[in-house]
Amino acid sequence: MQEYRPWTKRPCIGAAGCLGVRFDAGPADRHPGADGPVTGGLLLEHFWWGSVFLVNVPFVIVGVVAIALIVPESKDPSPGRIDPFGVLLSIAGLSLLVYGIIHGGETNDWGSPAVLGPVLGGIALVALFVIVEARSSHPSLDVTLFKNAAFSAGAASIGLVFFAMQGATFFLAYFWQAVRDYSPLEAGLLVVPVAVGIALAAPRSAKMAARFGTRVVVAFGMTLVGFALGAYSFVGRDTPIWVIEIVVFALGFGMGNAMAPATEAVMSAVPRARAGAGSAVNNTVRMVGGALGVAIMGSLLSASYRTNLGDAVDVLPSAARDGAGESIGGALEAAGRLAASAPRDALALVESAKDSFVDAMHVTAVGAALVAWLGAIVAFMFLPRRPVAAAAPAERDDVGEEPAEAASTN
Structure with missing residues (x-):
């Protein structure tokens, strides 16, 4: 996308906006989008769980062939070694x-x-x-790119929004299926508003950034993400679905406003010949942020759940208590085995597990919201005020130096 248009007329935000609505097939705890969770949920209802990975293979093959035939070549003139x-x-x-x-x-x-x-x-x-x-x-990772403040701030914003979003969607999948008893397909359909929000906001974020400034739009998007995540701390077992869907839509709308301008800030700070390196760093930050979000927020969720559940697992045999205390899935499975011999105890365990999970979700949602708001502060303080027009390669020999346009807009 960086190299497909003339360098001096490069609509990077538009490209990033389109990229923002692309999602992988997978269950609802993956990137929430339109086709991915729905397709993943449909597959999980009828096939082995590994099918959510295999279904991507034909599309990848088609994509590789299309790239080889259509996309123009671009490479670093001094690529170096592995x-x-x-x-x-x-x-x-x-x-x-x-x-x-x-x-x-x-x-x-x-x-x-x-x-x-x-x-x-x-x-x-x-x-x-x-x-x-x-x-x-x-x-393998050019850390000198981070000498540029706009690049660093954009990358940090992207990493933090994916940290918060992935950490939150991790618990949302369990909430839909384990607490509200929806099927994988229904859970996938319930996160479609995220994709709708992104699809509405991301392609329009270029005009918003040009009018109000990059830092304002990204900070607004991440602030909205924070409020949406924080709203989950008020969601309960009986909260109407339409209320939750408004929150889900707001999450996507905030992400759409944050991701595309932040990506533009990252890529505009990189010379044309090193666009691939800049894109690689951008994707790495995204993936690392998401992975750490799942790990840290998931650990917070697990620890809170275990504490909240307390001695409710005492109705189980000692060998089954650890599994029930680690996750709501383990508790529901153990309760299913207990139901035949002690139905009242099994029902009490199910109710305790669901209540404990919801309370843990509230704690995790607040943590994710704080991370998103931290990203908003970083974006507002360090991103350029206006979108930076990328200079031609000859004018940008040293990526470690701020471009003239960026200096004038900070």
């Missing part, structure tokens, strides 16, 4: 960090060596990765 050490460092660091966070949420024992070891080891490896990449002549 950086296997950097790749391994990043994989090891992020894997350890995410594992430690998830394990801490499962056990609710954050001081144990099994939790602290992976977390601290992951942080150390990520820090080493940054140092190695900064000194490498052929980095």
Whole structure:
């Protein structure tokens, strides 16, 4: 998309807006969009869970062929070599960090060596990765791009909004299916308003940014995301669906306003020859933000749920208590096995598990909202006031320096 139009007339926000409404097929705890969760829910009702991944393969093949035939070539004139050490460092660091966070949420024992070891080891490896990449002549992740304030602020905004959104949609899937007893397909249909909100806001965000300024539009979008996430802290087991759907739509509308202008800020800070590197960093930040959001918010959800459930699991055999205390799915499964011998105890466990999950969801929603509002502050303080027209490659030899237009708009 960066290279498909003439450099001096590049409508990056429009391209990013269109990109913003593309979603993967998968269950409702994946990126919430129009076709992805619905298709995923339909597949889960009739096929093995792995079908949500396999269904993407034909589309990927068609996409690869189409790119090879249609998209013009663009590449860095000095591409460098592959950086296997950097790749391994990043994989090891992020894997350890995410594992430690998830394990801490499962056990609710954050001081144990099994939790602290992976977390601290992951942080150390990520820090080493940054140092190695900064000194490498052929980095897998060009950290020098972050010298540009607009690039860094845009990337941070994208990472934080995906952190908050993925952390929230993680609990929303359980809420629909485990608490409200909807099927996977129904749960997928219930997140369609997110895609509608994004589809309405993202393509129009270019005009909004030109009129009100990039920082204002992105900050507004992330503030709205925060309010939408915070609204989940008032959602209960009997809240009318239409009320929740308004909140879901607001979440998508806020994301549509935040993602496209933030992506434009990132890509406008990168020279044409390095557009691929800028796009790679943008996608990496998005994926890492989402992964950490699921890990951290999921751990907060799990820890809160376990605390709220308390001794309600005492009606179960000792061997089944840990599983019921770790997740609402485990509790419902255990209650199903208990129903034959002790139906009243099973029903009491189901009610306690659902109430405990809703209370934990409220805590997690507030945490996700705070992250989104942090992103709004970052966007308002550091993004340029106006969309920056990308300069031609000859005018942008040093990506570490702020372009003249950006300096004049800050």
